Amino acid sequence: MSARPDDLLVYRPEGLYCPLAGIYIDPLRSVERALITHGHSDHARWGHRAYLCTDRALPAIRSRLGDINAQSVRYGEATVINGVRFSFHPAGHIPGSAQIRVEHQGTVWVVSGDYKVEDDGLSEAFEPVRCDVFITESTFGLPVFQWAPQEQVFAEINAWWRENREKGVVSLLGCYSLGKAQRILRHLDTEIGTVYTHDATETLNRVLRKQGYALPDTRRVPTESGAKLPEGSLVLAPPALIGSNWAKRIRALSVGLASGWMALRGTRRRETVDRG
Numbered sequence: 001m002s003a004r005p006d007d008l009l010v011y012r013p014e015g016l017y018c019p020l021a022g023i024y025i026d027p028l029r030s031v032e033r034a035l036i037t038h039g040h041s042d043h044a045r046w047g048h049r050a051y052l053c054t055d056r057a058l059p060a061i062r063s064r065l066g067d068i069n070a071q072s073v074r075y076g077e078a079t080v081i082n083g084v085r086f087s088f089h090p091a092g093h094i095p096g097s098a099q100i101r102v103e104h105q106g107t108v109w110v111v112s113g114d115y116k117v118e119d120d121g122l123s124e125a126f127e128p129v130r131c132d133v134f135i136t137e138s139t140f141g142l143p144v145f146q147w148a149p150q151e152q153v154f155a156e157i158n159a160w161w162r163e164n165r166e167k168g169v170v171s172l173l174g175c176y177s178l179g180k181a182q183r184i185l186r187h188l189d190t191e192i193g194t195v196y197t198h199d200a201t202e203t204l205n206r207v208l209r210k211q212g213y214a215l216p217d218t219r220r221v222p223t224e225s226g227a228k229l230p231e232g233s234l235v236l237a238p239p240a241l242i243g244s245n246w247a248k249r250i251r252a253l254s255v256g257l258a259s260g261w262m263a264l265r266g267t268r269r270r271e272t273v274d275r276g
Contacts, residue, residue: 007019008020008102008104008107008133009102009109009133009135014027014028014029015027015028015029018084018102020082020084020104021086022081023086025037025100026043026044026111029047030047032050033048034048034050035052035100036051036052036057037099037111037112038053038057038093038094038096038097038113039060039064039097040094040114040176040178040179043113043114044057044064046066049069050069051069051070051071052079052086053070053072054072054074054075054097055072055073055074056075056095056211057098058072058096059208060095060204060208063203063204063207064178075090084103084104086103087100087101088101089127090123090126091115092115092117092118092120092123092125092127093114093115093116094114094183095123095208096124097114097124097179099112099115099127108132109132109134109135110129112135112137113137114139115136115137118150120150120186121187122182122186123179123183139260140260144263144264145260146263154184154187154188157184157188158188160254160256161173161189161192161193164232165193168232169231169232169252169253170229170233171235171254172234172250172254173234173235173236173237173255173257173258174242174256174258175236175237176238176239177198177201177203180258180259181197181201181205181236182208182215184258185215185236186216188216190217192232192234193230193232195219195233195234195236196218196221196233196234196236197219197220197236197237198220198221198235198237198241198246199220200238201237202220205218221235221237228251229250239257254275255272255273255275257273258276
């Protein structure tokens with residue numbers, strides 16, 4: 001049986017499905033076999049019977065999901081299931097992230113997962129993959145999302161931190177604990193002060209450092225009652241903690257949020273942050 005070009009992958013309630021191979025890509029619900037593009041929780045969910053991802057993504061996925069039945073492959077390494085050839089190629093989104101190439105009898109589809117074409121100096125750089133059909137994520141696909149060069153954004157983050165240090169204020173920057181936090185870390189001017197992290201972020205920092213990703217030194221935010229951070233230090237924490245009791249323990253605070261959604265004026269107004 002050969003797949004027509006329009007049915008190599010189909011959409012089911014569980015997610016994208018390859019009927020010939022009986023396998024899902026980044027499924028939304030629990031399935032028997034899942035190919036996972038990367039470790040973010042909207043793509044790598046708990047509850048699948050078997051997982052396959054890149055060897056660079058697996059440590060972070062295990063850290064988040066626990067004891068799962070998972071195997072990994074290197075970028076470009078082919079896995080053939082019932083005549084369908086699958087391979088993972090760098091997506092540039094976060095460390096270990098991949099596009100998934102699906103080939104059967106000369107027809108090639110690529111599922112992007114989340115991807116970023118700008119090389120961030122941390123993630124494996126995006127690799128264009130020739131294909132007949134490209135299934136793209138489009139989180140920021142609207143024309144309103146026009147990005148400044150990353151060097152400019154990181155310069156603004158460092159300037160904000162430096163200004164707060166001169167005022168004797170602690171800077172709290174909300175950023176996702178996997179990928180975004182480490183990307184920011186790689187571009188911080190750590191001569192400004194000490195960088196502290198929330199437990200969720202520091203756990204993943206340690207996972208990635210063990211894999212060989214070069215990250216500056218960081219310290220966990222103290223958990224003991226009454227602990228005070230040095231004036232002018234910087235804290236990286238998940239965005240959900242902005243405004244929480246955890247964040248309120250940090251006194252003399254200026255709050256920023258690193259997110260693509262900050263390109264929208266309405267979102268900037270709604271978020272209780274000083275900088276976005």
